[in-house]
Amino acid sequence: MTGIFLHRPLPAARVPQWDFDTDVAILGFGATGACAAIEATMAGTRAMVFERNSGSGGASALSGGEIYIGGSGGTDAQRAAGFEDRTEDLATYLKMAGGPCVDEAKCDLYAQKALGHYAWLKAQGIPYRGNYLPGKHIEPVDDSTLIWSGSEAAAPFCDAARPAPRGHVIQHGGWGGGRPLIDILEARARDLGVQIHCDARGLALIEDEGAIVGLVVRIDNQDRFVRAHQGVVLATGGFAMNAAMRAKYCPETLRLNSPIGDKDDGIGILLGMGAGGEAIHMEQFFSTCPWTMPESHAYGVFVNTLGQRFINEDCYHGRVSRAALDQPGDRVFLLLDNAHFGQPLEMAGITIAGTGETWEEVEAELEMPAGTLSATMAFYNSHASQGRDPLFDKRKPILTPLDQGPFIALELNFTTSYFSFFTLGGLNTSLQGEVLDRDGTPIPGLFAAGRCTSGLPAWGHGYSSGLSLADCTFFGRQAGHSAGVRAGRMHVGEVA
Amino acid sequence: MTGIFLHRPLPAARVPQWDFDTDVAILGFGATGACAAIEATMAGTRAMVFERNSGSGGASALSGGEIYIGGSGGTDAQRAAGFEDRTEDLATYLKMAGGPCVDEAKCDLYAQKALGHYAWLKAQGIPYRGNYLPGKHIEPVDDSTLIWSGSEAAAPFCDAARPAPRGHVIQHGGWGGGRPLIDILEARARDLGVQIHCDARGLALIEDEGAIVGLVVRIDNQDRFVRAHQGVVLATGGFAMNAAMRAKYCPETLRLNSPIGDKDDGIGILLGMGAGGEAIHMEQFFSTCPWTMPESHAYGVFVNTLGQRFINEDCYHGRVSRAALDQPGDRVFLLLDNAHFGQPLEMAGITIAGTGETWEEVEAELEMPAGTLSATMAFYNSHASQGRDPLFDKRKPILTPLDQGPFIALELNFTTSYFSFFTLGGLNTSLQGEVLDRDGTPIPGLFAAGRCTSGLPAWGHGYSSGLSLADCTFFGRQAGHSAGVRAGRMHVGEVA
Numbered sequence A, B: 001m002t003g004i005f006l007h008r009p010l011p012a013a014r015v016p017q018w019d020f021d022t023d024v025a026i027l028g029f030g031a032t033g034a035c036a037a038i039e040a041t042m043a044g045t046r047a048m049v050f051e052r053n054s055g056s057g058g059a060s061a062l063s064g065g066e067i068y069i070g071g072s073g074g075t076d077a078q079r080a081a082g083f084e085d086r087t088e089d090l091a092t093y094l095k096m097a098g099g100p101c102v103d104e105a106k107c108d109l110y111a112q113k114a115l116g117h118y119a120w121l122k123a124q125g126i127p128y129r130g131n132y133l134p135g136k137h138i139e140p141v142d143d144s145t146l147i148w149s150g151s152e153a154a155a156p157f158c159d160a161a162r163p164a165p166r167g168h169v170i171q172h173g174g175w176g177g178g179r180p181l182i183d184i185l186e187a188r189a190r191d192l193g194v195q196i197h198c199d200a201r202g203l204a205l206i207e208d209e210g211a212i213v214g215l216v217v218r219i220d221n222q223d224r225f226v227r228a229h230q231g232v233v234l235a236t237g238g239f240a241m242n243a244a245m246r247a248k249y250c251p252e253t254l255r256l257n258s259p260i261g262d263k264d265d266g267i268g269i270l271l272g273m274g275a276g277g278e279a280i281h282m283e284q285f286f287s288t289c290p291w292t293m294p295e296s297h298a299y300g301v302f303v304n305t306l307g308q309r310f311i312n313e314d315c316y317h318g319r320v321s322r323a324a325l326d327q328p329g330d331r332v333f334l335l336l337d338n339a340h341f342g343q344p345l346e347m348a349g350i351t352i353a354g355t356g357e358t359w360e361e362v363e364a365e366l367e368m369p370a371g372t373l374s375a376t377m378a379f380y381n382s383h384a385s386q387g388r389d390p391l392f393d394k395r396k397p398i399l400t401p402l403d404q405g406p407f408i409a410l411e412l413n414f415t416t417s418y419f420s421f422f423t424l425g426g427l428n429t430s431l432q433g434e435v436l437d438r439d440g441t442p443i444p445g446l447f448a449a450g451r452c453t454s455g456l457p458a459w460g461h462g463y464s465s466g467l468s469l470a471d472c473t474f475f476g477r478q479a480g481h482s483a484g485v486r487a488g489r490m491h492v493g494e495v496a
Helices: A031-042 A058-062 A076-080 A087-101 A104-123 A178-191 A243-249 A251-255 A267-274 A295-299 A317-324 A359-365 A373-384 A467-485 A490-494 B031-042 B058-062 B076-080 B087-101 B104-123 B178-191 B243-249 B251-255 B267-274 B295-299 B317-324 B359-365 B373-384 B467-485 B490-494
Strands: A020-027 A047-050 A066-068 A167-169 A195-197 A200-208 A211-219 A222-234 A285-288 A301-304 A331-337 A351-356 A407-413 A420-423 A434-436 A442-448 B020-027 B047-050 B066-068 B167-169 B195-197 B200-208 B211-219 B222-234 B285-288 B301-303 B331-337 B351-356 B407-413 B420-423 B434-436 B442-448
Touching (some): A020 A211, A020 A267, A031 A178, A031 A222, A058 A178, A066 A104, A200 A267, A222 A267, A251 B087, A285 A317, A331 A373, A359 A373, A359 A407, B020 B031, B020 B267, B031 B467, B047 B222, B066 B104, B200 B222, B222 B267, B222 B467, B295 B331, B331 B373, B351 B359, B359 B373, B359 B407, B442 B467
Parallel strands (some): A047 A195, B047 B195, B211 B442
Antiparallel strands (some): A066 A167, A211 A222, A331 A407, A351 A407, B066 B167, B200 B211, B331 B407, B351 B407
């Protein structure tokens, strides 16, 4: 590597020997890498996966295993529950959720293909019970399939696109469906003959005549050289664990201390940039706090430290949490009455900040000026009792007066409560999963998907549960397929 | 140029002939380029400037010519007005103003050197009358020198650092001091023998053995090759005029339609990135609306479309304007009473949205729910009459009740009012103006300063007038000096 281009690909002419030979090399073995490997193999080529950890999973295994699916009339689970989900409604919602960072073409493609993607996931062996679990959940409390997982039914989304629940969760019973999801994808990849190398850390790409033709990995403390005749797929996740990258690209996350990930160090983004790829929307991140556990807390009202409301609390818990981080100060308060309070989830780090027989007493206990929080709640209650929220358009049934004392204010502190996060910015890719340079031209032989790219969940304020795994699995497949059908560069054999 | 690296430097071996020969080549002839050229020449080397436009100026010439200066006991103007500005206060303020994006080392260096920089500016021939103009101004109404140009005297800044006015404006009489400032710097550069080529558009850098050794420029529709023995200084400004870059890196600006600049297309950032440089904080932008003209409007109160206040209105008008853009909806309202209303500056695009004999009438005219804006103003007035603003800590004398009807609400619409903006993100540079790669290592022969870098004004919410020109002129000097004293790579002569 020349001194001047950090993370610039190693010229193939400098490769001392090829230690591995494959058609498609995939860096990272979370959901993205697994799906890419399966598709590359199904395209008739050899695929090899290199994973830094000692096993598969990545951040995907830490998730609930929920995938955002709908459109085309609805999945079996949606139709059985009476939701005829239209493709245009899904596309419209995805575009609103993508906000100013949206890639409309990706939204349109996914909306058109999501049902087929669901069938593909089932064909890989992922089980779905097929039923609908009503209510407001972060993850299903049992082995149910379908839940509301975004802000579809809340303003302003519900006025622009007919809402439907779209979170589809693997049948396994209880929390943490990400691990079994990955296990099934891994088993499928192994069945198809994908070669898997764990404890193999990606160091550099290898280029030859303007195309990516391989990968340098570190195994047993030695550099090993992987020849990938048809290209490399980057599937290494985001940069939530890389403090230097966060400081330079996404400094708002520095006050949060619960990154979702383990070794999400952004290496794929750095390698892609070094090869001429463009990283976009790097400042975007998803963040959420599990304040809707117990579920009755969803009926609460959020105020900032000035006693002002800031969002319709009936939207997705992550959207509320993300908006909370934009408020002045270092905390927000969740206000509840006796009818809706329950002990918050202990691991959430949510504490009781104040109580009172009246909202005036709560206000005083929080040391807010008289006439702030109490006025907010008087205004809220008087309108909620008429079924209206003129400020934020919160809707029934979650819109309900909080007037049955005693009252309580829970504190969600940005630093000490459990505000988990992961990054959303990354490499700019085509619909086919090709890494694009700043001119929008694909870099031959280089593909990427998942959180090392900017994909469907591009905008922190518009995240919905299952959107990242939808992006990882669907565009992981796209990238693997594109690499799998690409004509190999057979002349690369003649290097020193 | 190879196909795979867009904007990657041209290898020197491919240069057909050298059309120009210099020690330091500077791309861009705004304040940054002018100061870099002067310093490079004063270091005893030859400097050549290439400017895309037909004359000097860039975005600097569109400014008020105000430079943020202080510390070290204060400038002549500060001391004459009774402000003994301490270096630590300046440094503290700069760091707060830099927010989460701050480069503390740059703040410290500038705070230490600002007084010397002021002397340098005077030595170049820039005249300062030396007096202080009290009040709240965007630019001086006459040929005065010193004005308040930031949020120093407002919370939370004033509690952390002793405030002082630090905006120093060239003596010229009235608005638009940027043009005469540039004219003086240009004349000085010409006196020193700097060669200036206008209508010369930068196309590419030239590299040889890992160092930048020249520049390709387009002149008279032909590629011309500039040999720069000691390096190249990028001084091309930001990317406010590049819609594609804004969409990918700073999409929040897409709803604003008044970029400050002419050809600020981000080319320097792209060339620097192509050479391995790192661009950081690309999502940051400065935006302001001239709502404090007339000055009495500074006494007004801002509310969002929900009738909520969102900031202490006594801070810098740009900080208020920037915070306004974070509010829900597409507009905010400036509330004034009869004692403070004046016709807003016509070019500002600020319109009258509602009037009334009471705040309740204004509220109704704005079609806000009863008890929103009127409650906000009742709360504000009752505390302001006691000299307090418990919500945002606005301070006297600007804190005053707005209780002398009739009342008025002016509308600042993000799209149709004059919200001007420019971008703040760019190349990461050392204190010496070297462009750094992602590892923090300088790229040999490549320097940059001003708005194609992330510098002193790194954070949109912490901008102060004069901070960008301070950064451009001071770090432009640093970059020019560093290039000027760098050992030349004389062996570059032997190219094809």
